[in-house]
Amino acid sequence: MPTDPHPPGSVTADGGASAGGPAEGGNSIGRLELVEFPHPALARRSRALVQIDDDLCDAIGEMFEIMYASGGVGLAANQVALPYRLFIVNVEGRPDAGDELVFINPVLSRPRGVAVQEEGCLSLPGVRMDVRRPERVLVEAWSLDGEPIRMDLDGLLARVVQHEFDHLEGRLFTDRLPDAAALEARRLLESFREVFAGRQARGELPPTAALLDRLDRLEAARCGPVAGSAAR
Numbered sequence: 001m002p003t004d005p006h007p008p009g010s011v012t013a014d015g016g017a018s019a020g021g022p023a024e025g026g027n028s029i030g031r032l033e034l035v036e037f038p039h040p041a042l043a044r045r046s047r048a049l050v051q052i053d054d055d056l057c058d059a060i061g062e063m064f065e066i067m068y069a070s071g072g073v074g075l076a077a078n079q080v081a082l083p084y085r086l087f088i089v090n091v092e093g094r095p096d097a098g099d100e101l102v103f104i105n106p107v108l109s110r111p112r113g114v115a116v117q118e119e120g121c122l123s124l125p126g127v128r129m130d131v132r133r134p135e136r137v138l139v140e141a142w143s144l145d146g147e148p149i150r151m152d153l154d155g156l157l158a159r160v161v162q163h164e165f166d167h168l169e170g171r172l173f174t175d176r177l178p179d180a181a182a183l184e185a186r187r188l189l190e191s192f193r194e195v196f197a198g199r200q201a202r203g204e205l206p207p208t209a210a211l212l213d214r215l216d217r218l219e220a221a222r223c224g225p226v227a228g229s230a231a232r
């Protein structure tokens with residue numbers, strides 16, 4: 001049973017305090033970068049966006065730049081440590097081709113068929129595995145312009161949209177593997193954990209508590225309340 005996606009608030013021209021300025025805190029998003037497993041943003045189920053401001057629009061533009069620079073065809077907000085219910089897709093993976101799609105507060109429904117295809121993830125560099133997913137799916141969402149999106153998807157676009165939607169649910173493709181492959185994935189994820197902990201120990205990454213504080217602050221600035229924010 002499809003549920004209407006939540007419409008975000010109308011786009012405002014209000015950039016808030018010192019958008020892009022050096023001041024941290026407040027609603028400022030600041031510069032984005034890809035984060036890798038096990039950054040806590042990747043395990044977090046994102047809440048519906050209720051406010052879209054200039055700072056977030058800038059961030060979405062930056063997400064496309066990061067996606068193209070990394071050779072990706074889709075990118076979810078939590079892959080750049082933003083706790084927002086949105087992802088972007090361009091199946092051509094190039095700024096000069098294909099359509100740049102932004103899905104805000106997406107809802108998936110009507111899964112049909114089964115397809116197995118190899119997937120990778122910018123949050124798990126170097127890991128590629130066969131993943132079984134529905135072949136077709138209906139996505140409903142909102143565009144950055146506040147227009148409703150309703151697309152019945154198949155092929156690569158259906159694959160990418162489902163992969164990115166999983167990110168918003170705090171899931172990675174490694175959560176969808178059959179037993180033998182899941183065992184192999186668990187071993188790989190453990191090595192990612194060691195690398196991440198090492199970078200934190202050397203001060204190259206903030207401690208987890210600081211990462212969580214930032215997520216909480218950004219979430220409070222633009223997301224709806226927990227109750228009633230479920231998109232399905």
Ligand SMILES: [Zn+2]
Pocket residue numbers: 120121122123163167
């Ligand atoms: Zn991914």
